[in-house]
Amino acid sequence: DIQMTQSPSSLSASVGDRVTITCQASQDISNYLNWYQQKPGKAPKLLIYDASNLETGVPSRFSGSGSGTDFTFTISSLQPEDIATYYCQQYDNLPPTLTFGGGTKVEIK
Amino acid sequence: EVQLVQSGAEVKKPGESLKISCKGSGYSFTSYWIGWVRQMPGKGLEWMGIIYPGDSDTRYSPSFQGQVTISADKSISTAYLQWSSLKASDTAMYYCASGRNWNHFDYWGQGTLVTVSS
Numbered sequence: 001d002i003q004m005t006q007s008p009s010s011l012s013a014s015v016g017d018r019v020t021i022t023c024q025a026s027q028d029i030s031n032y033l034n035w036y037q038q039k040p041g042k043a044p045k046l047l048i049y050d051a052s053n054l055e056t057g058v059p060s061r062f063s064g065s066g067s068g069t070d071f072t073f074t075i076s077s078l079q080p081e082d083i084a085t086y087y088c089q090q091y092d093n094l095p096p097t098l099t100f101g102g103g104t105k106v107e108i109k
Numbered sequence: 110e111v112q113l114v115q116s117g118a119e120v121k122k123p124g125e126s127l128k129i130s131c132k133g134s135g136y137s138f139t140s141y142w143i144g145w146v147r148q149m150p151g152k153g154l155e156w157m158g159i160i161y162p163g164d165s166d167t168r169y170s171p172s173f174q175g176q177v178t179i180s181a182d183k184s185i186s187t188a189y190l191q192w193s194s195l196k197a198s199d200t201a202m203y204y205c206a207s208g209r210n211w212n213h214f215d216y217w218g219q220g221t222l223v224t225v226s227s
Contacts, residue, residue: 036154043204043220044146044204044206044214050213087154091211091213096168097168097171098156098159098170100154100156
């Protein structure tokens with residue numbers, strides 16, 4: 001099984017700060033990685049798919065990069081409405097499985 | 110507008126059976142995968158499995174294989190998640206989610222809270 005290590009588990013940053021979250025896979029997963037945002041009490045929302053593709057309607061301050069085993073999710077300028085928990089999610093084709101990272105809770109300092 | 114509307118909260122006793130639902134609208138129900146995701150209280154997201162309503166192709170996470178059954182009725186654009194014998198550890202929020210590709214979820218339901226307690 002592929003394991004996903006997401007870090008940090010939580011962070012506190014000021015409005016306007018650049019925020020970076022990483023996700024590391026236990027083996028090469030190419031670009032098979034997605035990022036979701038979950039606000040308190042709400043369902044998750046897809047932000048980035050296939051490592052770097054911005055989902056339609058998602059603000060451009062959100063971005064993703066990486067391939068192989070190391071991936072990065074960035075908020076270029078943190079906004080108050082970005083308070084949420086962010087999850088990476090990898091997928092494997094053989095057999096079809098999805099695995100979520102442990103999540104990163106983002107708070108405003 | 111794509112919508113996934115899940116059935117309401119449930120309170121059950123250990124050993125009881127349960128079937129929760131997820132009704133899709135605003136898109137071609139048979140052309141999108143639907144998955145189920147568990148979120149235990151205060152915890153992260155866990156993928157349970159997916160189904161393609163067009164042909165009922167179903168895949169399960171190894172962690173949930175044999176523990177739950179995923180099904181769909183394309184005539185009423187509804188997917189289901191069911192348990193034959195609930196445990197207290199099944200207490201969680203359950204989300205359905207759909208996507209044109211099986212490997213990521215573009216649309217999510219509002220969640221169904223299942224509480225299992227004696």
